[in-house]
Amino acid sequence: MNPQPIPFIPDDAPFNPDQRAWLNGFLAGMFSTATQTAAQPSATSEEVALYFATQSGTAERLAKKFAKDLKANGHRPVLASLAETDMASFASQRCAVIFASTYGDGEAPENSRSFRDALLAEDCARLNSLRYAVFSLGDSSYEQFCQFGVELDERLADLGATRIIGRVESDVDVDAPFAAWKDTCIATIGKKNGASPSVSVAAVPIAPVSVTAKPSLYSRDSPFPAEIVERRALTTGTSSKLTMHLALQLNESLPYEAGDACGVIAQNDAALVDEIISLLPFDGTTPVDLPKIGSTTVQYALTQLYQHTRASRKMVQAFASRTQHKNLLTLLQPEQGGHLDKYLYDRGLIDLLSEYRGAIESPSELFAILPRLTPRLYSISSSPAAHGHELHCTIAVVKYRSHNRERGGVASTMLSDRLEVGQTVPVYIQPNQKFRLPADGRTPIIMIGPGTGVAPFRSFLHERRALGHKGKNWLFFGERSVQTDFLYCNELQEMCDSGHLTRLDTAFSRDQATKIYVQDRMLEHGALFWSWLQEDARIYVCGDATYMAKDVDAALHALIEKHGGMGPEAAQEYVTKLQDESRYHRDIY
Known part of the structure; x- marks a missing residue:
């Protein structure tokens, strides 16, 4: 049989060299995956534990898609959140796939930190019988890109587990990397006897490629x-x-x-930097050689390059190791995860330097424990x-x-x-390709943005009016008090008066005895919300990921159940379909 040619992007295609190289590599990988999959169909049925650690819901969504494809290939997926998983249960698995989001400066999602601490603990059990794969999600605009997924992958390998396939580090546009990785991962799981490659596949950093955005002369590295x-x-x-x-x-x-x-x-604030330097045994002019940066001074590094206003577990570990202070050592115990998070919440490097004098002796020790300023x-x-x-x-x-x-x-x-x-x-x-207005200006949109979450929706409203889009616009806005915190009040009222903003529903939580939030307004107007969904409306949510986004998502499920006449499972399938059809967008943080 003659070999099929590998597809490629021609030199005259509208891409720059980096984009063309990435796409050619991507096509080559998909081509080789397709041929290998065709030649080696799944041979065994296996129970596969699927874990997700999510802040915004994307990791959970991908895990559910993966579960469907596993079932279609004859496997038996078991879905669970890392937030609800203990190490004893995890250690009993033989095959596990983990979808791990990174939050903030390289942190695990808040509800998964107990699992992370247990996994990183020195007395964690060996996992020699475990085969695993990690799909890590992150945002490349942050220095600690996909750090939690990297930590999981490397720690599992250290504990004796065997990779099914190499880790993927996916940027915000996850669908293409997920599709390419998923097929290879499932094919490898299904190989006869469940054999894993003797040498793990290298991690595959995948960056999004935009073919529509006009290229900019400026970037993060050249602002x-x-x-x-x-x-x-x-x-x-x-x-x-x-x-x-x-x-x-x-x-x-x-x-x-x-x-x-x-x-x-x-x-960073120059006054704070000066105060930090006053607590160190060297001054700001002291030279220091930093990885990927080269030679600079302590003053410049603390001002321009490194984050020190928030304490981290790594800082506490370093100070505990050098001082052997009982309080710090206790905080690092696996069962003290909640207390450690509380301790870190409102402290920075300066607090540790003030309380534990002499723990840092050299610039190299200092910058080894600080994350880059993102x-x-x-x-x-x-x-x-x-x-x-x-x-x-x-x-x-x-x-x-x-x-x-x-x-x-x-x-x-x-x-x-x-x-x-x-x-x-x-x-x-x-760029945020996943948070765009619908191409058809007649499409209705529902925007849910309390506090500064209203920002992109002010942009949407001005954009639609300037472009002459006639689609209906509905905004849910919430804050503390109408008298003091009604952001862009006059603008929004003018848009209401002109008819451009079809509906404006507000929730000012502290203006009455019982607090009211945007999700409450959604439920109050659930019948109308459902009717907009029947008109093909797009939903956009922007704001806090920890509480608001979860409550809004729960309200969305509840109103779909009530006004769509569905049970919980059907409502979940409906929401998943909204996401798959790009009708439910979330920009949460």
Whole structure:
């Protein structure tokens, strides 16, 4: 039989060299996978434990898709969340596939941290009988890209488990990497006797490729110096928090689309850096050689390069090892995961340096325990069609007091306090291909965005009006009080009056004895919500992943059950179909 030629991207296709190389590699991998799968069909049926660790729901969605394909291939999948899995149960498995999201600065999703701590514990049982695969999800705009998945994969190998197939590190556009990896993984699981490759497949970093976005001259590594042209408070002086509107001047070299995010290259507070240096046995001018960076000074590294305002498990481990302090050693015990999270929540490097003097003796020790300072991403609240090259962000300024110290968010306080209008800030655009308006301007959209989650929906509303889209628009907005926290109140009211914003339902939680949230408003208007879904409406959710997004998702399931006349399983299938058809979008953090 003559070998079939491997497909490739021609040189004159509309891709840059990096994109063309990636696509050619992707096609080659899919081609070889297809031929191998055809030649070696599944030979055995096996029980496969599928675990997911998720913050926004994507990992769980992929695990459920994987389960369906496993069943179709004659296997017996068992689905479980790592949040509800103990090590004894996990260690009893013989074949496991893990879908692991990374949250924040390389952290496991909050509800999976107990499992992570148990797995990383020194007394964790050996797993010599386990075959496993890890599909890790992350966002490449963060320094610790897919870190939790990397930790799981490497720790399982250290404990004697055998890889079924190499780890995939997927960026935000997960569907193509998942499809390519899934088929090979299932084919390998089904090989006769369940034999795993004697040498594990190398990890496959997969980056999204956009064929529609106009290329930019600027990036995270080469940001654009955007001038601050406006800054104003959106909350009143009596509000318990400050949310501000920030306008930046771009040019045609840095295009963006409605739904994208603005990446801000932040710097640490110089006063805090000086205080940290005062607690070290070396000064800011001390030279230090850093991996991938080269030679610089301690002062520059602490100001520009490293994150130190939030304590981490790695910091506590280092200080515990060097001081042997009982309190720190106790916090690191597997059963103390909750107490450790509470300890880390409102502390930074300066707290450890203040309390445990002399633990850090050299610059190399210091920077070995600090994560890189990552850009901060803010959903863009302006519309390129309506606002041209002016980009708007809606920013909650993080300020609080803990342990007798005033603290604040690195980027938000820089933008609100340490820079002035007229100065520049380095920025880049982070595309969000999964959070786009429908191509058909007649399609109804439902937007759910409490607090600063309203940002992309302000962008959507301005964009649709500027483009003349006639589809219906429904916004659910929530905050603390109508008098102090109604962001963009006048704009939204004007859009309501003109008919462009078809419905505006608000939930101000502290304006009555019983707190009301956006999910409550969804249930109140469940019948109308369901009727919009029957008109092919798209749902968009933006905001907090820990509580809001879960409550909104639960409300969506509940109203579908009630007004669609479905049981829980049918409602779940309906929501999964919404996701598969790109009708349910979430930008949560």
